[in-house]
Amino acid sequence: MVRKMRCFVEVARRGSFTAAAEHLRLAQPSLGSHIREVEERYGITLFDRHGRGATLTAAGRALLPFAEALLAEAERTEAALRAMRGNQPGRLLLGVTPTAQATLAPDLLQRCSAQRPGTELV
Numbered sequence: 001m002v003r004k005m006r007c008f009v010e011v012a013r014r015g016s017f018t019a020a021a022e023h024l025r026l027a028q029p030s031l032g033s034h035i036r037e038v039e040e041r042y043g044i045t046l047f048d049r050h051g052r053g054a055t056l057t058a059a060g061r062a063l064l065p066f067a068e069a070l071l072a073e074a075e076r077t078e079a080a081l082r083a084m085r086g087n088q089p090g091r092l093l094l095g096v097t098p099t100a101q102a103t104l105a106p107d108l109l110q111r112c113s114a115q116r117p118g119t120e121l122v
Contacts, residue, residue, distance in 0.1 A: 001070075002070065002071065002074045003034065004034045004035070004037060004038050005038075005067040005070050005071060006024070006071060007020065007024065007026070007031050007034040007035060008034075008035060008038060008046060008060075008063070008064075008067050009064065009067050009068055009071060010023055010024055010031075011031070011035065011047065011054055012047075012056055012060060012064050012067075015053045015054060015055065016053040016054060017031060017032055017035075017049075017053075017054055019053075035047065044057075044059040045057050045059060045060075046059060046060035046063065047060055091119065091120040091122065093122045094108070094109070094112075094121065094122065109121055
């Protein structure tokens with residue numbers, strides 16, 4: 001549904017199926033299909049289509065703020081997931097020489113624990 005809403009928002013912003021398809025790098029029939037699927041699913045018409053583009057219907061104008069909020073939330077979710085990708089807890093097996101164990105290991109272990117909470121240090 002996020003992809004369909006992205007298509008809807010782009011057509012609404014650009015006032016043109018052609019311009020939206022170019023921006024999204026989609027074939028125009030594919031973009032039109034996404035819009036039609038939403039219209040058929042909810043039994044509404046989102047755009048008045050005419051030779052020079054498309055304008056939002058009353059239903060389209062009502063949907064637009066919800067679609068924009070959905071896309072903003074999807075972007076925030078993706079950003080949060082990307083940020084977590086590098087911070088997943090795991091297991092770190094550390095081998096050190098006896099000299100390093102006494103001098104370097106305590107500081108290294110403390111920094112690892114601070115940077116990767118939840119990571120098991122062995």
